[in-house]
Amino acid sequence: MILLAFIVGAILGSFYLVVGTRLPLRENIITSRSRCDHCHTVLKWYELIPILSYIFQLGKCRHCGQKIAIEHFIVEIISGLLFLWGYYYYGLTLDYATYLVLVSLTLIIFISDLKYMIILDSPLIISGILLIIIKYFEVGLKGMFLAIIYGIILFVFMYIVKIIGDKIFKRESLGGGDIKLCFIIGVSLGYGYYGFYLGLITIVFSAFLAMPYAIASIYLLKKNELPYGPFLIAASTIVFIFIEKFSRLLVFFMI
Numbered sequence: 001m002i003l004l005a006f007i008v009g010a011i012l013g014s015f016y017l018v019v020g021t022r023l024p025l026r027e028n029i030i031t032s033r034s035r036c037d038h039c040h041t042v043l044k045w046y047e048l049i050p051i052l053s054y055i056f057q058l059g060k061c062r063h064c065g066q067k068i069a070i071e072h073f074i075v076e077i078i079s080g081l082l083f084l085w086g087y088y089y090y091g092l093t094l095d096y097a098t099y100l101v102l103v104s105l106t107l108i109i110f111i112s113d114l115k116y117m118i119i120l121d122s123p124l125i126i127s128g129i130l131l132i133i134i135k136y137f138e139v140g141l142k143g144m145f146l147a148i149i150y151g152i153i154l155f156v157f158m159y160i161v162k163i164i165g166d167k168i169f170k171r172e173s174l175g176g177g178d179i180k181l182c183f184i185i186g187v188s189l190g191y192g193y194y195g196f197y198l199g200l201i202t203i204v205f206s207a208f209l210a211m212p213y214a215i216a217s218i219y220l221l222k223k224n225e226l227p228y229g230p231f232l233i234a235a236s237t238i239v240f241i242f243i244e245k246f247s248r249l250l251v252f253f254m255i
């Protein structure tokens with residue numbers, strides 16, 4: 001089962017890379033076949049096997065001999081390991097399902113937001129629907145609606161932060177994708193007593209995660225824009241994994 005989790009993770013990881021890199025360019029990822037980035041030869045099925053095809057081809061295209069981007073190999077391994085670790089940690093549970101949705105979305109957003117400063121709508125919509133369905137099986141209809149309400153509250157909260165931020169800095173302070181992402185965070189964390197507060201902790205935590213990157217990009221790259229989505233979704237995935245620890249932290253501060 002652990003090996004299966006890794007293989008499924010690696011295959012989906014290679015799909016997420018396609019979603020994150022080709023969907024923002026408005027390419028049809030369902031009908032268009034995978035091609036070499038250099039010579040555009042349509043790849044055969046055995047050239048698409050994650051990780052292994054990269055190793056056996058020694059990182060080079062069989063047709064033109066150009067290097068295959070190492071990001072394929074890296075994303076496939078990371079995705080495989082995350083799926084494997086989740087199975088080890090959760091077993092076959094609904095929490096594992098939520099974890100997989102969050103991890104998948106994290107990978108896609110990392111790729112598209114770092115590369116193009118874009119958070120795509122379609123992965124957000126699909127993840128949102130999957131999380132709501134999982135909530136239904138986890139806590140029933142009432143709990144599901146409660147999770148949706150928490151999602152909407154966090155969305156509105158972040159929207160207000162954006163309006164205030166836009167006024168203060170006199171420019172766009174937060175992207176639309178970051179605000180929509182808050183709905184997803186609210187739904188995934190937002191049932192039980194501390195849902196909304198966990199959402200707020202996630203937002204604060206994400207700012208800390210983004211800080212080193214922000215400082216580096218201001219001083220080294222001289223850029224004053226930063227993709228915030230990857231840090232936001234990574235923070236929510238970490239809070240979800242250690243939800244009991246974060247809940248205890250919350251109780252500590254509330255007393």
Ligand SMILES: [Zn+2]
Nearest residue numbers: 036039061064
């Ligand atoms: Zn080629």
